[in-house]
Amino acid sequence: MNIKFYHLVLTVLFTGAIVLMQSPVQAQELQWAADGYHFYRTVDGEIAELDIRNPSGKNIIVSKAALTPAGQPAIQVRRFYFSDDRQKVLINTNTRRVWRQDTRGDYWIYNTNTKTLSQLGKGRPASSLMFAKISPDGTKAAYVSEHNIYVEDLANGNIKPLTNDGTKRLINGTFDWAYEEEFDCRDGFRWSPDSRNIAYWQIDATKIRNYLMLNTTDSAYSFNVPVEYPVAGTDPSSCKIKVVNVTDGKTTNINVPGDAVQHYIPRMEWAGNGNELILQQLNRAQNQSKIFICNISSNASRVIYQETDKAWIDAKDASVGWDWIEKGKKFIWLSEKDGWRHAYSIDRFGQEKLLTKGNYDVVGLDLIDETNGYIYFTASPNNATQRYLYRVKLNGGAPQRISPANQPGTHRYDIAPNGLVAIHSFNNSYTPPVTETVSLPAHKPLNGAPTTINVDLTATKARPEFFTVTTADGVSMDGWMMKPTNFDPSKKYPIVFYVYGEPASQTAADVYGAGRNREYAGDMAADGYIYVSMDNRGSPVPKGREWRKAIYRNIGILNVRDQAMAAKELFKRNAFIDTSRVAVWGWSGGGSSTLNLMFQYPEIYKTGIAVAAVGNQLSYDNIYQERYMGVPTNEEGRSYFIKGSPITYAKNLRGNLLYVHGTGDDNVHYSNAEQLINELVKYNKQFQLMSYPNRSHGIYEGEGTGQHLRTLYTKFLREHCAPGGR
Secondary structure: OOOOOOOOOEEEOOOOOEEEOOOOOOOOOOEEOOOOOEEEEEEOOEEEEEEOOEEEEEEEEEOOOOOOOOOOOOOOOOEEEEOOOOOEEEEEEEEEEEOOEEEEEEEEEEEOOOOEEEEOOOOOOOOOEEEEEEOOOOOEEEEEEOOEEEEEEOOOOOEEEOOOOOOOOEEEOOOOHHHHHHHOOOOOEEEOOOOOEEEEEEEEOOOOOEEEEEEOOOOOOOEEEEEEOOEOOOOOOEEEEEEEEOOOOOEEEOOOOOOOOOEEEEEEEEOOOOOEEEEEEEEOOOOEEEEEEEEOOOOEEEEEEEEEOOOOOOOOOOOOOOOEEOOOOEEEEEEOOOOOOEEEEEEOOOOEEEOOOOOOOEEEEEEEEOOOOEEEEEEOOOOOOOEEEEEEEOOOOOOEEOOOOOOOOEEEEEEOOOOOEEEEEEEEOOEEEEEEEEEOOOOOEHHHOOOOOOOOOOOOOOOOEEEEEEOOOOOEEEEEEEOOOOOOOOOOEEEEEEOOOOOOOEOOOOOOOOOOOOOOOOOHHHHOOEEEEEOOOOOOOOOOHHHHHOOOOOOOOHHHHHHHHHHHHHHHHOOOEEEEEEEEEEEOHHHHHHHHHHHHOOOOOOEEEEEOOOOOHHHOEHHHHHHHHOOOOOHHHHHHHHHOOHHHHHHHOOOEEEEEEEOOOOOOOOHHHHHHHHHHHHOOOOOEEEEEOOOOOOOOOOOOHHHHHHHHHHHHHHHHOOOOOO
């Protein structure tokens, strides 16, 4: 939903990235220099240039002294970006959170030639600037402030508004809540390569109804916190693409065919020149994708590539950038059209070529190394719980594995633009994350240094056991099991299932942290619990299109049945599981799965802890829920949502349920909790409720919140699903 879990747990998304889901801020990406050997990062509050071949050396580009304005404390660098000629450094500081990430703040420019520091946007409200970017010619900067776009002359500081119609609900250069949450859209404008124009999104959310969150604790009188939030079945915001000339302010509405309300435009970039845009358009149901090239001079748009799917089609992975090759004649595109997620080259007339043929999925693109003629990508053809680096020739062919064979687990790479070196990160369920620098494609440590990654394949220390279980329906699911410390197979132990179950995330990945429950205040294994997680159909793992899209119109049914049937198979083959002590828990989509498992299969699951769950799918946002469940325009369409919603089955509760929700959750609204409460009360079903005032979806704000939730979780589990072998 992008209802991903925002609690503290390491997981691997289908992008292949290992992420800590709790973080409310956007990380600064490592910035490579053009030569591919040097890179830039902050070191002790200063901006430094380093050489990957010489880790001990550094060249300070912007010192603390240079970052100190007259009469003010030194600027704390949150992010920084270089102009194309590397003569100016754009520095982001004093940031503030906008929904998920701290994308609002102040910006300064440091000129490396004149050694001067100046602030952008003087006169604009503090911490109001978003996505500032220096023009390709280095003479100007543009930014968004209060939903309008401004351009500033870097020589004289003159500021000119390029839009003036922006309001709280008419949004220029950035996005509304739903686009940000579900398409990962935040930065909503692009400089043209010739620095003459800016292309931008305009989102009209004026017809989107507000969900009114109620803040009852921050003042003597309660007040509303409105969130423009289009629930499933209601129209999305209108979306248009516009181009404004930075000299005369003339604005062109780009001619994108179709109803501006009944479509989405999740991706847009300049098409390698200053006169054409390229964009991806999805229809409302998100089962038809079209790629347009739009000429800004003639305002003519043409479809160069399109595809349809019986279920849904995803937006292009990266929200910024377009993967051009052959000097802009072709681009690389990922599609599931042949049943697997593969890379294709597509030219400007729609001619395509399959590059990664075979029964495997391309998890994500890591680098297009056109100089040496290769595409580097992440995949795992033989084990969906792991991730490895491969490469294939730019004209197609058999994939070549680059990651070492003696390092089973999850690999991640930040590859230099030259394709010759990379920062390599590795971890698995028993190896903590470790990083090294390597040469490519040999995958050898730089300068002949010994590898820092030594995987002990014979280690006997506590680690989860990975398994595959095949259900009565013939579905083979991957999972891990952490057994109790000093496990005795002659005894029977309680089992706790950790679930997510929806298309936003994978839980049974071979990563460090698998088998460990960070919501448990203690050591589950030492206390005598079996801890298990399994990935059902619909989870975003590299098992092909049919696996991932089997869940279409079946969230809350198919994924829940897969989990229940897999649990039954585990009980059959493991006599040490005490079927009278079976618990399940999850957060967000996992909370929804927990409720459905407790309600639909009460004979299996005796105890459940559901956090921030969607109780009624018709109350969740339209982009996510309609993508996976269809557009509920009639009774049949609505029936899928109702059939998969936990409130439909609440009357079946038999076991012990703890339900947890933050009243300030802008993602899964607290109304979901109240609808569920009403159903449970209606049928006299007793349960325990914990509402955290004004906490968001991650339930982390406020002093002591995390510790309180862990204590509550642990106490409830131990009371209702007693630990220890018997």
